[in-house]
Amino acid sequence: MTGQKHSAPPVYRSAAEARAAFRAGESRPTAGCAAGYTQANLISVPADWAYEMLLFCQRNPKPCPVLDVTDAGSWTTPLAPGADLRTDLPRYRVWEHGELLGEPTDVVGHWRADLVSFLIGCSFTFEWALADAGVPLRHIEQGRNVPMYVTERPCRPAGRLHGPMVVSMRPVPPEYLDDAIRESSLMPAVHGSPVHCGDPAGLGIADLGRPDFGDPVVLRSGDIPVFWACGVTPQAAVMASAPPFAITHAPGRMFVTDARDEQYRVA
Amino acid sequence: MTGQKHSAPPVYRSAAEARAAFRAGESRPTAGCAAGYTQANLISVPADWAYEMLLFCQRNPKPCPVLDVTDAGSWTTPLAPGADLRTDLPRYRVWEHGELLGEPTDVVGHWRADLVSFLIGCSFTFEWALADAGVPLRHIEQGRNVPMYVTERPCRPAGRLHGPMVVSMRPVPPEYLDDAIRESSLMPAVHGSPVHCGDPAGLGIADLGRPDFGDPVVLRSGDIPVFWACGVTPQAAVMASAPPFAITHAPGRMFVTDARDEQYRVA
Known part of the structure; x- marks a missing residue:
């Protein structure tokens, strides 16, 4: 790749x-x-x-x-x-x-x-909107799959189905954080706004370098890890x-x- | 009332x-x-x-x-x-x-x-946002229930369930049409943007004065009838x-x- x-x-x-x-x-x-x-x-x-x-x-x-x-x-x-x-x-x-x-x-x-x-x-659907707004996409720059993590945040169960929320992570430079949040917010059918920004421990993620799915992605200096809810969640369920x-x-x-x-x- | x-x-x-x-x-x-x-x-x-x-x-x-x-x-x-x-x-x-x-x-x-x-x-949930944007709400001004109409637009069926889309109608002065569309668009979970503006015949509605549910509402001169998808639709189904x-x-x-x-x- x-x-x-x-x-x-x-x-x-x-x-x-x-x-x-x-x-x-x-x-x-x-x-x-x-x-x-x-x-x-x-x-x-x-x-x-x-x-x-x-x-x-x-x-x-x-x-x-x-x-x-x-x-x-x-x-x-x-x-x-x-x-x-x-x-x-x-x-x-x-x-x-x-x-x-x-x-x-x-x-x-x-x-x-x-x-x-x-x-x-x-x-992935809103990544084009992020790119159009100038937000760099590190995983694509680095030729990798997006990193995904199982969080410690439980989903609301439905009958026999239960499980944790899974998130995808994209490193975002601080000056683009507003753009990334705004552009993704406008697309609620493809996960919408981030569920968390910053310290991965807030979601119970121990090590960004060891994603549960996808590839690790290198953060550049100053990048903020931004987490979006992920459609791998039903697989976790x-x-x-x-x-x-x-x-x-x-x-x-x-x-x-x-x-x-x-x-x-x-x- | x-x-x-x-x-x-x-x-x-x-x-x-x-x-x-x-x-x-x-x-x-x-x-x-x-x-x-x-x-x-x-x-x-x-x-x-x-x-x-x-x-x-x-x-x-x-x-x-x-x-x-x-x-x-x-x-x-x-x-x-x-x-x-x-x-x-x-x-x-x-x-x-x-x-x-x-x-x-x-x-x-x-x-x-x-x-x-x-x-x-x-x-009704986005009516407060419309009001905050200055959009007049004729049915509330007139002390009436919002008028609702069964359209000739079919819903996509699901198994045994089928039926037409129902809409609510609010008269909007032309100078507030943009505001009404923008404010409701931002709330997709409460029907979002209008499904139709203007001629009621476009939805197969014969007479605005005879709603299928709710009360008739008087349009003021210049008002455009604006139609939003309505949660009475499951009742029609x-x-x-x-x-x-x-x-x-x-x-x-x-x-x-x-x-x-x-x-x-x-x-």
Whole structure:
């Protein structure tokens, strides 16, 4: 993976081009892919867990803003007509009773007729707005996946589903903090404003250099670590709550939709 | 009911005071009540319809922004600790198979252990922001409930639930149109920006003088009718889809929560 400035042209010009590459087996993280297109987290659970998952998302809207829910068994979504949720993400995770079975690049062989799929907003979506406001994106500059951390902040449970909030972290120079907060605030459907700025201990994070998902990112002198609620949170709920079966995206390797970012920007 | 300017002090100083009056039998509309407190639509359905109702709301976020969902049988919500959803609204509607059975001022005798209650954002919540921006509120000036109309715009169905979008209408002088759009846009959890401005025929509304719910409101010369998606939409889905049982608020007679408006304002 090569370094890339946030002002560099994005990898893949369109969402369709990105999905075609992932369908063909490419498995890279999607930060910096397909500028202006909304990205989404995937979580698929058996239909008898769907109400609790949807309620979990409703009760925890900062980490789990729902962009779409499929009918049981369906691998299509109006967010990307023609896309196949079983093949068009770079990498998946397959779960049984809360245990990770594997990380395949497609899940055709794992699909079930009773799976309800949730597409959940992703903070990669507002990164283009941050970049447009001049906010440097260190993980993209450094050619890395965004770092994600399991916090000690519990989500509000929903029936059998419970677990901690997961956050993504971006180092922000102090002079850009206002811009980063304002621009992300205007996009509540893709996590909105940060949940925390500054000392990672405030979220129970011991070491920024050892993220639970994604890659560590180097802070430059003066950078403030800024934390946004993260759509990997439902995966943490799968680990904690152990439904019999689930499929998710691999952290940082998202579903790139045809929906434009502006659609999720208020005012 | 007496006329009241939008700049007049609100009826009831707090949400708790409003709820106590409604619990004691007062049944007035809640527009202009308890300044600064978030108001909510109520829809309670049997548990085996709850997933479809939650999905219907997720698929139609402009009319149905969900603020809270109770556990089955519960009449309490963290949005107003100590409140009783069975008694603390001014007036209710009780439905069987899509037919209106009655409009009691409490539903203690109708409550069921399998009822899941949805609290849905209400545009009365952003009226204080409109008033602060100087936007006149004609229905409050005229001492009336806001007018609401069933449109010809269908909601996206969810399983057995389907129905048309309902809108509320406020006449806005042209010089305040920008303010009204901006201020409501910043509060997406209480319906956000208008869905339509101007000619009512664009929504299939034949006669502004004959609303489907609430009271007709007189437009002053030059006023533009501005339409916001309305939380009565789930009631229209109940009428169209005929679940065996449902309880709702009576249109315009909302649940007044302890949550402050600012909580639902982005940026």
